[in-house]
Amino acid sequence: MTVKLDYDYIEENLILQDLTCALCTDPLLEPVCAQQCGHTYCRACITASFRRKSECPTCRLVLTLDDFHPVYTRSFLNQLNQLLVKCKFCSEENIQRGNYEDHAKMCSKKPVSCAAADLNCPWTGRHNKLEEHMKTCPLMQVRPMIVELKEKMKRQTEQIQFLYTMLEKISANHQETCKEDYSGEAICDVCDESCSHNGSNNGLHYCPQTDICQKCLNKYRP
Template sequence: MMHAYDHIRNTRYKMTTTNDYEYINETSIHEDLLCPLCTDPLVEPLCANQCGHTFCRECITETCRTMSKCPTCRHDLTLNDLHPVNLRPFLNQLNQLLVKCKLCSETNIQRGNFKEHAGKCSERQISCPAVDIQCDWFVR
């Protein structure tokens, strides 16, 4: 029997921050590091004050726009009931996950260092500053 909120679990949220990389050995990532909504490793994790369930910021923000219940346990939940996860060992585990750059295929980049890699990636494309007037020029 489907519950009223089961459609939330069946929706595959795509995080904009993971568009440029993919996880290495994804099956070895501990389930406590995964968002129950998108099933990917947590990005900017937020924790529900009452029940303690943890979600990606983007996933739970989108979910709270359409419902006011925790998608995991159905407790009442609003954005005001969430707080950022600040536990350093937990955040370190997330930042140490290994990823592969989808642009240049470099592997074994720690997720926490990916932004630095992206800034110097040899395959990164830079668009023209006049893109707002439909200039399609870009440079690698």
């Protein structure tokens, strides 16, 4: 499995084999290691490999994915972070791999997307054009409002859900001790149709003479 990276390694053939993954043959990314055999792989590579077979791909020892733990050895991680890479977008060379993310944030040629991409703004472009786009993007102008509305709606749905849960609970508790004697028929207070008021219809009933049929309950339930 080869991950698509935004950089190329410089002089990849000179990189120590200890720093590479036997599965993708590239320098390790998020290295994980099994204590039982000491073999180390990229997290993504070993995860993909275990989907096919539950063994260490090098020594064939039967293991589970949980046997692979992140490598924390500082000197080892430092060596990986210090590998030199070249940015695929601006061609700047000799960036330490560990610093590439910082470079990518500033890279003048890496395409970035609009902050309203979550509202389906299709714009992508160079970093230095982003600010200009965002100033005129119609979605950016309504974005704060939409985000606020979405949050409000989510909150209201939760509140309604809470009230329904309460009403159903109160109704169910009441029906256990209800002394009212309907002979099986009641009138729904919402739709005026007749319904049976006992607990079997999953509608709501409170005393005195308050009934909501199952159809109405389902219609308004969030």
